[in-house]
Amino acid sequence: MSKPASSLIQKYNVPGPRYTSYPTVPYWQEELFSLQLWKETLKRSFDESNQSEGISLYIHLPFCESLCTFCGCHKRVTKRHEVEQPYIQAVMKEWDLYCQLLQDKPVIKEIHLGGGTPTFFSVQHLQQLIQGILSKAEIAAQHEFSFEGHPNNTSKEHLQALYDLGFRRVSYGVQDYNEKVQKAIHRIQPYENVQRVTEWAREIGYESISHDLVFGLPFQNLxxxxxxxxxxxxxxxxxxxxxxYAHVPWIKGNGQRGFKDGDVPKDELKRQCYEEGKKKLLAHGYHEIGMDHFALEKDGMYQSFQQGTLHRNFMGYTASKTQVMIGLGISSISDSWYSFAQNEKKLEDYYARLENNEIPVYRGHVLNTEDLMIRKHILNLMCTFTTSWWDAEMQFPEIDEVLMQLEEMQQDELIKIENWSVTILEKGKPFVRNICMAFDLHLKRKKPENRIFSMTI
Incomplete structure (x- = not known):
């Protein structure tokens, strides 16, 4: 007899990673990492994959004019726009250092501008940045350039200028339209603002327009x-x-203390918001893609999911995979497949490293053979809802222990285990993070001493 959803939520609602990487950042072995190792693994991976599939670039643009209290990103709040030009020059210098290291011309398959608020920057500065990046690279025949736009300050000029530079996807942070919720998260934006920028993008010719919605925000109800x-x-x-919404004020500090913990929806109400919201999205013609994403059939993400080419990295889900992802700007994380590297988080430290002609990486992790294999299992579960170990290259000594942990999830009808494989069932999709945790060998061997992850539900 299947358990009611409420009891499953109570059972599985535990702190857990979102798995934009494996190993997750708290389990990076920083003592075994060095800038030199990062350079070596990046060069190796670049030489293996640049010509065949190209690389991805994530560019972090950290400035915001005001603080949104739901945000978990690294940002610098200021109304002083004179910060733009020095930052653009620093990012371009970082890119130049990478180009000198890689030697061959990078083939760029994907660019994503994230933040912060990318549209904090003027049209002219964004043009300077992208033109500078592309002047040292080739553009892959099949490419996707995207950026995050704030509905309140994205202008038609922003949209047109980036479109002219090859951008065809834009995402807008909507969160919730209730004014009380918007006040609590310090993000006041009327529907009319979202409508305006969405229609502008469509009119200009953007091929994919995305909205970010968040459930579990303070004061939010069904x-x-x-x-x-x-x-x-x-x-x-x-x-x-x-x-x-990831409520982690013990990590993010005062930014998530603009309301009381009791104002945040808990457990069953939060899950009901997701389940009922999902039903409505499916009724409107959207299809569930991976974890927390939905797309219309015409969108590239749906097509990538259908074709089994969906990928997940520090940018979240992407419709195309590249072995190399370089992160530029403060706090950005790069991925060579064989290693991860994170940039300095403080603006002043980032600038100082670049002034010394150093790639501004301050920590990272080199993946061993086991890490690479478990990473594939978790990517499979996150992107295709199934993984298998019939191939010897996907087997590991702890597989029996993993299967014992998964057996209870099979009894709860979240997954199906058969023929050396695990498949996540429809009922199990909301618990994909929990299922991945069963494969997380670092987490098994060393439980966190303090709470470092948000709740899985």
Whole structure:
């Protein structure tokens, strides 16, 4: 007899990683990492894959004019726009240092501008940045350039200039349309602002427009979530991120202390917001893609999911995979497949390293053979909802222990285990993080001493 959803939520709602990487950042072996190792593994991976599949670039643009209290990103709040030009020059210098290291001309398959607020920057400075990046690279025949736009300050000029530079996807942070919720998270933006920038993008010719919606925000209830989805449906973005607010004030500090813990929806209400919201999205013609994402059939992410080419990295889900992802700007994380490397988080430290002509990496992790194998299992589960170990290259000594842990999830009808494989069932999709945790050997061997992850539900 299957258990009710409420009891499953109580059972599986535990702190857990979101698995934008494996190993997750708290388990990086920083003592075994060095800038020299990062350079060596990056060069190796670049030489293996640049000509065949190209590389991805994530560029972190950290400035915001005001603090959104739901945000977990690294940002610098300021209204002083004179910070733009020095930052653009620093990012371009970092890119130049990478180009000198790699020697061959990079073939860029993907660029994503994240933040912070990329549209904090003027049109002219964004043009200077992208033109500078592309002047030292080739553009892959099949490429995707995207950026995050704030509905309140994205201008038609922003959209047109980036479109002219090859950008065809834009995502807008919507979160929730209820004014009380917006005040709590310090993100006031009327529907009319979202409508305006969405229609501008469509008019200019953007091929994929995305809206980010968040459930579990302070003061938010089920009616708020359903109303936000109904209003979103009027604009019919091509894809949606519909994800859980990560309430981690012990990590993010005062930014997430603008409201009381008791103001945040808990357990069953939070899950109901997701389940009922998901039903409405499916009724509107969206398809569930991976974890927390939905797309219309015409969107590239849906097609990538259908073809089994969906990928997940520090940018989240992407419709195309590259072995190399270089992160530029403060706090950005790079991925050579064989290693991860994170940039300095403080702006002053980032600038100082670049002034010394150093790639501004301050920590990272080199993956061993076991890490690489478990990473493949977790990527499979996150991107295709199934993984297998019939191939000897995907087997590891602890597999029996993993299967014992998964057996209870099979009894709860979250997964199916058969023929040397695990498949996540429809009922199990909300628990994909928990299922991945069963494969996480670092987590098994050393439980965190302090709470470092958000709740899985």
């Amino acid at each position: 009616d708020d979530v359903l109303n936000t989805i109904d209003q979103t449906n009027r604009l019919m973005p091509d894809r949606l991120a519909f994800y859980s």
